[in-house]
Amino acid sequence: MAARPAAVVVERACKHYGRPNKSDHKPVLVHLNMTVERGIIYGLLGPSGCGKTTLLSCIVGRRSLDSGNIWVLGGRPGEKGSGVPGPRVGYMPQDIALVGEFTVRDAIYYFGRIYGMKTDKLKERFHFLSTLLELPNEGRLIKSLSGGQQRRVSLAAALVHEPELLILDEPTVGLDPVLRERIWEFLSELARAGTTVIITTHYIDETKQAHKIGLLRDGQLLAEDSPEEILRKFDCDTLEDAFLKLALRQHQMPRRRPTLTASPDVIPESMSNDVCYQSRDSFNIVTSSTDSDDNNFSNISLRRKLDLKATITFQVLTIKERPKDCSGRSKGRGLVFSVLFPIIQIVAFFSAVGHDPRDLRLAVVNEEAAFSPLGLDICKNSSLKPIVRIEEDDTCEQYMLSCWFLEEMEKKGLYQASITNILPYNTSEEAKSAVSTGKLYGALRFHRNFSSALAERLHDGDVPDDVLEENHQIRNFIKSQLYKTYSAFTKRSMKACGRVEDLAQMPVRFEDPIYGSMEAQMMWFMAPGVMITIIFFLPAMVTSTLMIGDRLEGVWERSAVAGVKPREMLHVHIALQAAVILLQTAEMMALAYGGYALPSRGSLAACALLLFLQGVCGMCYGFLLSIYCSSYSMSFFVVTGSFYPMILLCGILWPLEGMSFGLRIIALTLPFTIPSNSLRDIMEKGASISEPSVYHGFLVTIAWTIVTLSLCSLRLKFKKT
Numbered sequence: 001m002a003a004r005p006a007a008v009v010v011e012r013a014c015k016h017y018g019r020p021n022k023s024d025h026k027p028v029l030v031h032l033n034m035t036v037e038r039g040i041i042y043g044l045l046g047p048s049g050c051g052k053t054t055l056l057s058c059i060v061g062r063r064s065l066d067s068g069n070i071w072v073l074g075g076r077p078g079e080k081g082s083g084v085p086g087p088r089v090g091y092m093p094q095d096i097a098l099v100g101e102f103t104v105r106d107a108i109y110y111f112g113r114i115y116g117m118k119t120d121k122l123k124e125r126f127h128f129l130s131t132l133l134e135l136p137n138e139g140r141l142i143k144s145l146s147g148g149q150q151r152r153v154s155l156a157a158a159l160v161h162e163p164e165l166l167i168l169d170e171p172t173v174g175l176d177p178v179l180r181e182r183i184w185e186f187l188s189e190l191a192r193a194g195t196t197v198i199i200t201t202h203y204i205d206e207t208k209q210a211h212k213i214g215l216l217r218d219g220q221l222l223a224e225d226s227p228e229e230i231l232r233k234f235d236c237d238t239l240e241d242a243f244l245k246l247a248l249r250q251h252q253m254p255r256r257r258p259t260l261t262a263s264p265d266v267i268p269e270s271m272s273n274d275v276c277y278q279s280r281d282s283f284n285i286v287t288s289s290t291d292s293d294d295n296n297f298s299n300i301s302l303r304r305k306l307d308l309k310a311t312i313t314f315q316v317l318t319i320k321e322r323p324k325d326c327s328g329r330s331k332g333r334g335l336v337f338s339v340l341f342p343i344i345q346i347v348a349f350f351s352a353v354g355h356d357p358r359d360l361r362l363a364v365v366n367e368e369a370a371f372s373p374l375g376l377d378i379c380k381n382s383s384l385k386p387i388v389r390i391e392e393d394d395t396c397e398q399y400m401l402s403c404w405f406l407e408e409m410e411k412k413g414l415y416q417a418s419i420t421n422i423l424p425y426n427t428s429e430e431a432k433s434a435v436s437t438g439k440l441y442g443a444l445r446f447h448r449n450f451s452s453a454l455a456e457r458l459h460d461g462d463v464p465d466d467v468l469e470e471n472h473q474i475r476n477f478i479k480s481q482l483y484k485t486y487s488a489f490t491k492r493s494m495k496a497c498g499r500v501e502d503l504a505q506m507p508v509r510f511e512d513p514i515y516g517s518m519e520a521q522m523m524w525f526m527a528p529g530v531m532i533t534i535i536f537f538l539p540a541m542v543t544s545t546l547m548i549g550d551r552l553e554g555v556w557e558r559s560a561v562a563g564v565k566p567r568e569m570l571h572v573h574i575a576l577q578a579a580v581i582l583l584q585t586a587e588m589m590a591l592a593y594g595g596y597a598l599p600s601r602g603s604l605a606a607c608a609l610l611l612f613l614q615g616v617c618g619m620c621y622g623f624l625l626s627i628y629c630s631s632y633s634m635s636f637f638v639v640t641g642s643f644y645p646m647i648l649l650c651g652i653l654w655p656l657e658g659m660s661f662g663l664r665i666i667a668l669t670l671p672f673t674i675p676s677n678s679l680r681d682i683m684e685k686g687a688s689i690s691e692p693s694v695y696h697g698f699l700v701t702i703a704w705t706i707v708t709l710s711l712c713s714l715r716l717k718f719k720k721t
C-alpha cells in the first residue's frame with residue numbers, strides 16, 4: 001500500500017475499567033498501537049469483550065485513555081478545534097442510540113441539523129440514503145421498526161453529513177447478505193473518495209474487502225495489515241484461521257508486545273501485559289504526514305453553532321412523550337403526566353385533608369333516662385323541663401339533664417353532620433363491646449345520677465364519661481366536639497337556673513388570633529408544605545428519569561459525538577422544564593387559591609415565585625440524581641427514599657417544635673422546611689418578601705439550587721468517561 005497520511009494513530013493505549021486495587025479493576029486496552037491511513041477501510045476484528053467499542057469510544061473522544069496517545073485527523077480527540085467529537089466524524093454506535101419517538105425522517109434530520117446541514121442538502125442526502133439502505137417509510141416511528149431496520153436508520157444517521165472519518169460499530173449485524181454487500185460497496189466508494197472508515201464486525205469474511213484489518217484480542221492488537229498480507233504471513237486460507245493462529249500464539253507467549261506489523265516482536269520484560277506503563281508525554285508521534293492535510297480540515301467550519309432547532313425538537317419530544325409504556329406506546333403521555341399530576345395531587349389534597357370526620361356512629365348509654373318512668377323515650381317528650389327554677393329560695397330542680405346534653409349535640413350539628421347515628425345501648429358493657437368490635441366509634445355514658453351530680457358540682461362533672469374509640473384523630477375530634485357541646489350545655493343550664501352563664505366555663509378565654517383565623521384548619525396549615533413538595537418532586541422525578549433514559553439509550557452519547565455539548569443539552573432541557581414548571585405553578589395557584597379558596601393575606605406573586613423556584617430546585621435535584629445514579633431503579637429508590645424523610649421532617653405533618661434539637665437542625669437544612677414556613681407566613685400573616693421569615697425561604701431554595709448544580713458540574717467535570 002502506498003504511504004498515505006494517517007487519519008487515526010493510537011500509541012501504547014492503555015485503559016482500565018473499575019477502581020484501582022479493587023476486584024472490578026480490569027485492563028481493557030493494553031499497550032495498543034494502531035494506525036489507520038486516510039481513505040482506507042479499516043476492519044477491526046476481535047471476539048466479544050476484547051475492547052473494540054472501548055477503543056472506538058476513545059477515538060471519538062468519549063472516553064479517555066489511562067495512558068498512551070491518540071491522534072485523530074491530526075488532532076487529539078476532545079481538544080478545542082479538533083472537530084472530534086464533532087462534524088468531522090460520523091459515528092454509528094453498537095446500540096441504536098436513536099430517539100424511539102422520532103420518525104425515520106426526524107432521526108436522520110436530527111443529526112443532519114446538529115451538523116448544521118441546509119435543508120435542501122439534507123433532503124437530497126435523505127433520499128439518497130433511503131434508497132441505498134432501503135430505509136423504511138420516512139413517517140414510521142423508530143420504536144416500531146425491526147432491529148435490522150433500526151440499524152439501517154442508525155447507519156444513515158452516521159452517513160448523512162458525509163464525514164471525513166466514519167466509525168461504524170457493527171453496522172451490518174442482522175442485515176441480509178445482499179444489503180451487507182451493498183453497504184460494503186458503498187463504503188469502498190466512500191474510501192475511494194477520501195473518507196476513512198473504521199468498521200467493527202463479527203463477520204470476519206466480509207473484512208476481506210477492507211484495505212487493512214486489525215486483529216484485537218484481550219485489549220491487544222495482535223496484527224495489523226492488509227487481509228492478503230495477513231493471509232500470506234500466516235500461511236492461511238481464511239482470516240479466521242489466521243486469527244486463530246495469532247490467538248494461540250498470544251496464549252502461548254503472553255508477554256508479546258502488540259505491534260504495528262503482522263510480526264509481533266517480544267515485549268520487554270519490564271512491560272507487563274496487565275500493567276500499563278505511563279507514556280502520555282513520551283511520544284512524538286509521526287503526525288507530520290497528516291499535518292499538511294489537517295490544515296485543510298481545520299478550515300472546515302468547526303465553529304458549528306448549536307442547532308437549537310434540533311436540540312429543542314429532541315428535548316420537546318422526550319419531555320412530551322416519555323415515559324413510554326411497556327409496549328413502547330406513549331402518545332404524549334409525558335406531557336399529560338406533567339400537566340395533570342399537579343392537578344390530581346392538589347385536588348386529592350384539598351378534597352381529602354382537613355375536613356371534619358363524618359358519619360361517625362356513637363353509642364349512648366343513658367342510664368338516667370333508662371331508669372325514668374318513660375324509659376329512653378323520655379328525651380323525646382316535648383313537655384320535659386330538665387331545669388325548674390324555684391324563685392322563692394332561688395334554687396333549681398334539675399332532672400334529665402342528659403336529654404338536654406343530647407339536644408345540644410344535635411344543635412351543634414354534631415349529631416347531624418359528623419355523628420349520623422347515636423345508637424341507644426342498655427349497658428355500658430354492650431356499648432364497649434360494640435366499640436371494640438369496630439361497629440361504633442365511641443360510647444357516651446350518662447350515669448343514673450347525672451343531673452343531681454352535676455347540680456352538686458355546679459354543672460362541673462365528668463359529663464360524658466367512657467368515650468372509647470380506636471382512631472386517635474377521631475377520638476380527638478369527638479372529644480373537642482363534646483367539649484364544645486358541654487360548654488353550650490352548661491351555659492344553657494346556668495341560664496335556666498338564673499345563674500351567670502359563664503360561671504361553669506373554663507376561666508381561660510381565647511381571644512381572636514393575631515394572625516390567621518380562630519377556625520384555622522389543618523388543611524391551611526399543611527397546604528404550603530404540600531404544594532411545595534408537589535412542585536419540588538415532580539420535576540425531580542421527570543428530570544431524573546428523562547436524563548437517565550436518554551443516557552441509557554445512548555442518544556446523548558451519540559449526540560455528544562456529533563458535537564452537541566452536554567452543557568448545550570442541559571440548557572435546552574432547563575429552559576423547557578422551566579416552562580413546564582411555570583405551567584404547573586400556575587395550575588396549582590389557580591386551583592388552591594381560586595378553586596379551594598386557600599386564604600392568602602400576602603402577595604400571590606411572592607407565593608408563585610417561591611413555588612416556581614422550588615420547582616427549579618427540584619429539577620436540579622433531578623439532574624443530580626441522573627448524574628449520580630446509574631439506573632432507573634436506583635434513581636427511583638433515591639427519589640422515594642428522600643421523599644418520605646423530607647416530608648416527615650419538614651414540619652407539615654408535625655410541628656418542628658415537637659422534634660429533638662438535633663433533628664430540628666437537620667430538618668431546617670432540608671430544601672423545603674424553611675420555604676414551607678415562608679409560604680405559610682405569606683399566606684397567614686401577609687408577610688412580605690423583605691421579612692426574614694420569607695426571604696430565608698427564598699435563600700434556602702436558591703442555595704439548594706446552587707449546591708445541586710455545583711455538584712452536577714463537579715461530577716461532569718471529573719467523571720472519567
Ligand SMILES: Nc1ncnc2c1ncn2[C@@H]1O[C@H](COP(=O)(O)OP(=O)(O)OP(=O)(O)O)[C@@H](O)[C@H]1O
Nearest residue numbers: 017018028046047048049050051052053054055094
Ligand atoms: N463502563 C464499563 N465499566 C466496566 N467494564 C466495562 C465497561 N464497558 C465495557 N466494559 C468491559 O470491558 C470489556 C470490553 O468491552 P467492549 O464493549 O469494549 O468490548 P467489545 O469488543 O466491543 O465487545 P462486543 O463485540 O461484544 O461489543 C468487556 O469485558 C466489558 O465487559
